[in-house]
Amino acid sequence: MADLFSEEWMNQLKDAWNSEPEVKDKLAEINFSSTICCGFKGDNSPTGVFVVENGECVRAGSWNGESADWDMRADTDNWKKWMKKPLGMTSMGMAVATGKLKFNSGDFGAMIKNPSMAGPFIKSFSLMSKIG
Structure with missing residues (x-):
């Protein structure tokens, strides 16, 4: 299994994202473009980066100083737990509320209240569990 948020892992997520109409196509409908970073709590910078243009991931890999529109952080144990059992709408809200x-x-608050963004975002977490 590739290391979490490594170049290899992020590119596997890119392939899964671009193959999932409930993520890619739904976000294309709203012209979603964003630089999404992820990493670990306590680190000064993110580990991985994911660049989305009109719903499609056009680049993924190791973070190289890109400015993040979204930067999600958790500790290693929680990321691993969510890879086995992806967060849903309620559990994601709890994860954010509890830190x-x-x-x-x-x-996060504005995104989760917007159904055209929330559904694909939750679905993208389930894609993470398919990598390995």
Whole structure:
């Protein structure tokens, strides 16, 4: 299994994302473009980066100084737990409320209230569990 958020892992996520109409196509409908970063709590910078243009991931890999529209952080144990049992709408809200999942960039509250973004976002977490 590739290391979490490594170049290899992020590119596997890119392939899964672009193959999933409930993520890619739904986000294309709203012209979603964003630089999404992820990593670990306590680190100064993210580990992985995921660049989305009009719903499609056009680049993924190791973070190289890109400015993040979204920067999600959690500790290693929580990321691993969510890879086995992906977060749903309620469990994601709880993870954010309890500080297990932190957004260093991005407005989680606004995103989760927007059905055209929330559904694909939740689905993208389930894609993470398919990598390995």
